[in-house]
Amino acid sequence: MSRPQAVVLDIEGTTSPLSAVHDQLFPYARARVADWLSGHRGTPEATEVVEGVRAELGQPGASEAEVVAALVGWIDQDVKARPLKQLQGLIWHSGFQAGELRGQVYSDVPVALKSWQAAGLGLHIYSSGSVAAQRDWFRHSDHGDLSGQLSGHFDLTTAGPKREAASYRRISEALGVPAGATLFLSDVTAELDAAVEAGWQAVGVRRPGEAHGPDGDHRWITEFGELDLS
Ligand SMILES: CSCCC(=O)C(=O)COP(=O)(O)O
Numbered sequence: 001m002s003r004p005q006a007v008v009l010d011i012e013g014t015t016s017p018l019s020a021v022h023d024q025l026f027p028y029a030r031a032r033v034a035d036w037l038s039g040h041r042g043t044p045e046a047t048e049v050v051e052g053v054r055a056e057l058g059q060p061g062a063s064e065a066e067v068v069a070a071l072v073g074w075i076d077q078d079v080k081a082r083p084l085k086q087l088q089g090l091i092w093h094s095g096f097q098a099g100e101l102r103g104q105v106y107s108d109v110p111v112a113l114k115s116w117q118a119a120g121l122g123l124h125i126y127s128s129g130s131v132a133a134q135r136d137w138f139r140h141s142d143h144g145d146l147s148g149q150l151s152g153h154f155d156l157t158t159a160g161p162k163r164e165a166a167s168y169r170r171i172s173e174a175l176g177v178p179a180g181a182t183l184f185l186s187d188v189t190a191e192l193d194a195a196v197e198a199g200w201q202a203v204g205v206r207r208p209g210e211a212h213g214p215d216g217d218h219r220w221i222t223e224f225g226e227l228d229l230s
């Protein structure tokens with residue numbers, strides 16, 4: 001592995017336990033979807049979400065109840081749908097502001113971010129969670145405000161789906177860093193494969209206790225301290 005100029009990090013399973021997203025964030029949003037949409041009916045944010053869901057369903061006339069049912073179903077099946085991620089970010093924002101939600105990160109993450117930043121690397125997040133949700137996650141982390149260590153965020157809207165090489169090419173263009181000088185860390189083999197297809201370096205992260213997928217042709221680490229990027 002050659003020394004990268006930029007590191008791009010996945011969240012769920014990489015910087016943070018899957019349970020932090022599935023058992024904390026998802027139920028929080030699920031319980032508030034219907035009230036949020038009725039309480040914000042007619043606002044630009046709510047209209048964008050509702051129209052986005054109708055477009056995904058291919059049902060331009062879907063009622064608000066049908067939209068809510070689709071969103072709840074997507075949460076239950078962990079569907080990475082853009083309007084859902086947008087809405088979740090809006091609902092979670094209030095939770096982070098109220099101190100009801102916290103961004104859980106593994107203890108090696110703040111240490112690594114600090115040392116990689118000091119070594120001059122650009123540090124970025126690429127998650128299916130919206131950019132707004134990502135910012136809240138690291139600003140309100142259980143290890144303090146980590147937002148100062150991050151220079152960029154990418155999501156389904158700004159980059160695209162995480163299993164498609166085109167998304168990583170879009171990020172390369174936005175960063176202005178050569179693909180071969182960009183390192184992606186993720187727990188999902190299909191995401192690592194897509195990054196490699198785009199010419200990136202990629203290393204898998206397999207956190208103890210998390211479910212293991214196939215290895216693929218990748219190097220795997222269990223914590224960030226195993227990488228020497230200085
Ligand atoms: C704190 S961002 C919310 C994470 C999220 O909604 C999600 O679906 C996780 O996706 P990832 O791409 O990070 O695996």
Ligand SMILES: [Mg+2]
Nearest residue numbers: 010012013187
């Ligand atoms: Mg992940």
